Amino acid sequence: MDVLRIFGVPMDLGQTRRGVDMGPSAVRYAGLQERLETLGYEVHDGGNIEVAQVEEIKDRDETQSVPEEHARCLPEVSHVCERVYQHTVASVDAHERVIFIGGDHSISIGTVAGVAHHAAVGLIWIDAHADINTPGTTPSGNIHGMSVATLLGDGPRELTGIGQPGAKLRPEQVVMIGVRDLDMGEREKIRQSGISVFTMRQIDELGMGTVIRLALERLRQYARLHISLDLDGLDPEVAPGVGTPVPGGLSYREAHLLMEILADSGKVRSMDIVEINPILDDR
Template sequence: MNKLNISIIGVPTDYGQTRRGVDMGPSAIRYAGVVERLEAIGHDVHDKGDIRVSQKQEGTIVDKQLLNLEEVIDVSTSLANNVNEALEQKEFPLVFGGDHSIAIGTLAGLGEHYKNLGVIWFDAHADLNTPETTPSGNIHGMPLAVSIGLGHERLVQIRNYAPKIKPENVIIIGARSVDPGERELIRQQGIKVYSMHEIDRLGMTRVIEDALAYLRERNVDGLHLSLDLDGLDPLYTPGVGTPVPGGITYRESHLAMEMIQESGMLTSAEFVEVNPILDEKNRTADVAVALMGSLFGETLV
């Protein structure tokens, strides 16, 4: 295992959706002992604290297809700048959400540093909605679409370039709640998806082997993991805003993290959607930290 210079960036925002509490996710993850765990593995960990998240701007025009647009743009821009700075300092960006809209900012900060970035999207949802297809208006259902260049122009153009990633370099793992517009976009854009059907049929070992082989064949020059805790079955992660039964097991998730670590391909990661208000004794944050242990090389012997 290579010793990493890890830069932790917290993003205490819930503007991407309408259930309060996920803004406390970064604090819950820290309380679960993430810094101590990563340091025990042997990494240098620099907790940069949380980015500043402004209070909601009252009196702004509300677009029901893009809820809290101005606030999400502000948060995404600030996060993108912080991630860019971490990479310029040769640090490994490890981002804690907050809701999954923060991936807009994470990928905007990463994209300038990689010509062919690969992305593993570990999630129950595809997050490929646009203002035209969204059933809710929640931007946390749009970050992957925005990052491949589809959606509101101001979101797409954060840090003044687009797209941030190529759709054919994206692999979604654990999907089991996909909207009709997202299904069509997956077909149009050639996005690779391993739904729970494939995981059940093939097994997680085969899924991760195939995913990593696919990204190697595409000659990716970096690998970002975007892990939504609702990718796991809510039996293990009750503290998420949009739980979907029938998800990935605790052990399967650890296996996936271990195999990604062993590949030596990982260059950045984010963990999102931990909501302490909905949780049971910080169980979901504890799972997030345990998965980070496996992702960053923790072993039993």
């Protein structure tokens, strides 16, 4: 029986909308472990990785590599992502499947660094946003919008240094699905990078089945895939409990088919589910 380990990461430091730290508790309460057990997994809940409360952060680290306003709570986010990285590596080494429940999307800096520690991995990024800003381009200073850039090696040293220093991915290892809200700087960066992006228009025109099979073909050389699911990739009518909702997202059935085909590939061993904000969920 396959072992699947769950970790909660109640991180809300990578953005400013309160409530996303309640995501792990909400997902557990909804019965995630029981659902996974019915699928035949031996599920172990590893509890929550400790995250500092924003109210507890008093003295700023004057030695950090970028100003606070360009990367908010950088030392604290880095510390949590380092812990996430360590837990990910331990689960991979134990040949366990692993799911991390956020928390904001900055936790993927640690999860992807962990799964990429021993071998190259393909990343499927399901999100309304590309999260490819840097401290030099960010309009907000929120680190959850810098995760992909950091994983490509373009970010503060405190984050690019997690795990093996430097880039954890090359652009050809990344496929984005459902992107529909990009900053101007992100548009140009994606064009230059060569990252494969499937927009909602392409999903509408081609259908999700075709899109995800094209994504898998793009990543065919990688034996392991990591899935990073930001709930704002779904339409707000389906998943209203997110901090940065964008209309025109994935339907329930599109998201379900996406996950079914990914599961059928046999390559998915790790996943993070992020940006769940129960305070904003009115369903």
